Amino acid sequence: MTHALAIELKDVSKKYITKTGINYAVDNVNLTVEAGAFISLVGPSGCGKTTLLSLIAGLFPPSGGEIRIFGQKVEGPTSQVGYMLQQDYLLPWRNIYQNILLGLEITHTLNRETEEHALYLLEEMGLIDYRLHYPHQLSGGMRQRVALVRTLATEPDILLLDEPFSALDYQTKLRLEDLVSSTLKKHAKTAVLVTHDLSEAVAMSDRVYVFSRNPGRINTVIEIPPVISEKTPLASRNIPEFQTYFQRLWEELDVYEDR
Ligand code: ADP
Numbered sequence: 001m002t003h004a005l006a007i008e009l010k011d012v013s014k015k016y017i018t019k020t021g022i023n024y025a026v027d028n029v030n031l032t033v034e035a036g037a038f039i040s041l042v043g044p045s046g047c048g049k050t051t052l053l054s055l056i057a058g059l060f061p062p063s064g065g066e067i068r069i070f071g072q073k074v075e076g077p078t079s080q081v082g083y084m085l086q087q088d089y090l091l092p093w094r095n096i097y098q099n100i101l102l103g104l105e106i107t108h109t110l111n112r113e114t115e116e117h118a119l120y121l122l123e124e125m126g127l128i129d130y131r132l133h134y135p136h137q138l139s140g141g142m143r144q145r146v147a148l149v150r151t152l153a154t155e156p157d158i159l160l161l162d163e164p165f166s167a168l169d170y171q172t173k174l175r176l177e178d179l180v181s182s183t184l185k186k187h188a189k190t191a192v193l194v195t196h197d198l199s200e201a202v203a204m205s206d207r208v209y210v211f212s213r214n215p216g217r218i219n220t221v222i223e224i225p226p227v228i229s230e231k232t233p234l235a236s237r238n239i240p241e242f243q244t245y246f247q248r249l250w251e252e253l254d255v256y257e258d259r
C-alpha cells in the first residue's frame with residue numbers, strides 16, 4: 001500500500017459528447033503526484049480542472065489513458081480519495097457533529113474509534129464548541145472547516161480540493177490556507193488543489209500545473225522551491241522568491257487572457 005506515487009495519470013483524455021459536437025475537456029494529460037506532495041492546477045475557466053479531479057476521484061472513467069492511485073487502477077470512487085468543493089454541502093438539518101459523521105455513516109465505518117477521530121479533527125479546527133450548532137449559525141470559513149473535517153474523517157490518503165477557499169473573504173482564506181496546509185502535512189496527505197488564485201497556488205504547492213483550454217492540456221509545470229514550500233502559506237508570501245514565482249505563473253496565464 002505504501003506506493004511512492006499517490007497519483008499517476010498516463011495520456012488521460014476526456015471528451016464530452018454534446019448536441020453541438022465533441023468537446024475535448026481533457027486531452028493527453030500526463031502527471032504524477034508523489035505521496036505527501038501538494039500540487040495545484042491553474043488555468044482559464046473551462047480548461048478541464050474539475051473534470052480532471054472527477055476523473056481522479058473515479059466519478060466517471062476517462063475516454064482514453066489510465067489513472068492509478070497508489071499503483072492501483074481507478075475503477076470507481078474509493079474511500080482513499082476525499083473530494084472537497086467550493087460549496088460545503090453541509091446538510092442544514094443536521095448539526096455540526098452529525099454533519100462530520102456523514103461520510104463515516106455512508107461508508108459504514110462509523111464506530112467509537114472513528115467518531116473520536118472526527119471529534120479530534122473538529123477540535124483541531126477550533127470548532128469543538130460548535131458541535132451542537134447548525135450550519136446556518138456558522139460563518140463561511142467555519143463551514144469550510146467543518147467540510148474539511150468531514151472529508152478528513154474517513155481518513156482519505158488523497159484530498160482533491162476544488163476551489164475550496166474561493167467563496168471566502170481574504171483574511172479567512174489566508175488563515176484557512178495555513179490551517180489546511182499544516183493539517184495535511186501533519187497527517188501526511190497528498191493533495192491536488194484547483195484554484196484561480198495564483199498566489200494561493202505558489203504559497204501552498206510543491207508544484208503548479210498550468211493548463212490551457214480547448215482542448216484542456218498541461219501547458220507548463222512550475223516547481224516551487226523548498227524555500228517557499230517549506231514555509232506556511234502566509235509566511236511564504238513575505239519572502240522575495242515568492243514574487244518571482246508569482247510573476248512566472250502570472251506570465252504563463254497572461255497568454256490566455258485575450259482568447
Ligand atoms: P474547469 O473546472 O477548468 O473550469 P471543467 O472541467 O468544468 O473546467 O470543464 C471543461 C470543459 O468541459 C468545458 O468546456 C465544459 O463546458 C465542458 N464540460 C464539463 N462538464 C461537462 C458535461 N457534463 N457535459 C458536457 N461538457 C462538459
Ligand code: MG
Pocket residue numbers: 049050051
Ligand atoms: Mg471547475
